Structures are given as structure tokens and as C-alpha cells.
Amino acid sequence: MTSKTVLIVDDSRLSRMIIKALILEKYPDWQVMETTNAEQTLSLVDTIEEPNLITLDVNMPGMDGLSLAAIIRKTWENVPIVIMTANVQESVSRKCAELKVGFVEKPITADSVSKALTYME
């Protein structure tokens, strides 16, 4: 697989560490970027090329991940986005479907990260 870029957005440092480690374990030549909140992410969006995948947490300080996904879509209309959350309410999965973003249940495991990566295909 050719080298890809993944942007991880999660306020939890540990979650970011785990997702990054699991991706790089499988694809060591991929580039993984990290941001911790919506503000930081939107600043980054203005300065980088469209990544191949964005993983978003839902429950973050400030703007939540679903609102952030809607804003990112305005810049990168077709970028694959996957929500990684333990908030398994029907309303969350419905909003994901409306926004055309993927939905993967936490906790973060090798399987859940593999599932998140399938949204790039």
C-alpha cells in the first residue's frame, strides 16, 4: 500500500498514542498527525494537504467531533472521516450517517483501528 497520511483528533493523549502506534505498527511509512481539539484541527486544515483519513473523537472540550466533521467537510468535501467513540447512542450513529462519516466503537483496539482504516478504501 502506498504511503498515506492520517490525522488523529482526540483530546486523550493515550488514545492518540494507541491509534498512532497501531497504525505505524502495520504501516511504518505512513505519516500520522495529531491534534487535541477542534480549534487546533481547523488551524491545521488551513495549512496542510488533504489527508487520506481523519479519525475524530466525539466528546472533546469545546466543539464536539461531529460538529467538527461538518466543518471539515466544507474544506475537504470527500475526505474519509471516521468517528471513534464510546458514545454508542443511536443519535450519534444517525448523525454519522447524515454526515457520511464512519463510526467505530471505542475502546481502541487493533481491530477497531483496522476497521477505521477500511473507511479509506
Next chain:
Amino acid sequence: MFVLNDLQQDALLEIFNIGVGKAAAALSKMTSEEVLLSVPTLEFLEWEEAKQHLPGNGKIICGISQRFDGPFNTEAILMFPEEKSLEIIRYILGLDSLLERLTEMEQEALCEIGNIVLNACMAPIADIFSAEFRATMPEYRSGTSEHVLSVDVAETNRVIMLMLVKLQMEKHEIEGYLAFLSVLPDIQRLTANVDRFISEFTK
């Protein structure tokens, strides 16, 4: 004072965040309403100080409390303002009582709702620690948050871990809280488990 390093604090919040997400989903399913969650807050304080941080502004609240013993011990409490507890229970059960206070049957129903929500929260935490929690029967409490989140007198001088998450159900204008209380040495057992969890990913 008991202090966690940044990574321990982050991991602990994330682990509880996973549990709280499942608890919100269980409550949402029962009420057919979206449950909005705040970002959890985590503090280590003595009880006298912790009392200043409790929600409710001295108003009467209803709480369902369960003690969970396992990889660490914690008191988990689901609580709502009293008038909103009546609304939730009557909405879920389809009851239309005119009584201002919860009847015994309604208290039992609230305990069952608490049981479902609190266990939905603790089950994924047990899975993360590859362990099991034994839960006491849910207990109904009513009073100020200080009373509902009571701590044994013998433990008041000890450091308490207080974790709070606000739950909001906008359609019914209901605001409640999930709270978790642990005291030393349970906190130390909890952090030992958190360290084990972290070490699995930082080898």
C-alpha cells in the same frame, strides 16, 4: 496530596469516558432521547473540599447509588433533581401520577434504571482491566448532593477521587450527573490498574 501524572490522569479519564458513553447509550435507549455528555472532570480532594464541588446548589436531588468492588472499589451514583427524577421515571414507565414525591414503586423503578445505567458504565471498564466488578444492590437516596454522595465519617479526612459527568436531555430539559467516588487505598489500586493498562501500549 495524591497526584497522578498527566498520562495517568488522561488514561483514567479516557477509561471512564468509555464507560460513561455506554451509560449514556443505555439511558438514551430507555428514554428515546439523545443524552448529551460533558467532558468528565476528575479531582483528588479531601471530603470537606469535595463538598464545595458537588452539583445541585443545595437543592434536593434523587440518586441511585451502587458500590462496585473489583480491580478498584468505587461508589457510582446517577442523580437528577427531584422533580426531574419524577419526570424521567414517569416518562419511561408511562405513568401519570399526580403525587409530588416518588412512590415506593417509582423508587424501585428508578433503582432499576440506575442499575442498568451504572452497570452499562462499569462493564466496559471491567473489560479494559480484564477483571470483574461485584455490584451491591442499587440504593435510592434523596437529599442534597452532599447527602446523596455521602462518605463514611471515618473516611472524611482521607483523599477522595471525585469524577463528575453532566448528562443533558434537551427535549425534557433534564440535567443529571454521573458521579464516581473512591477513597485511598482504592485510588492506589485504580492507578496501579491504569499503569498496567498504559504499559501495554507503551512497551
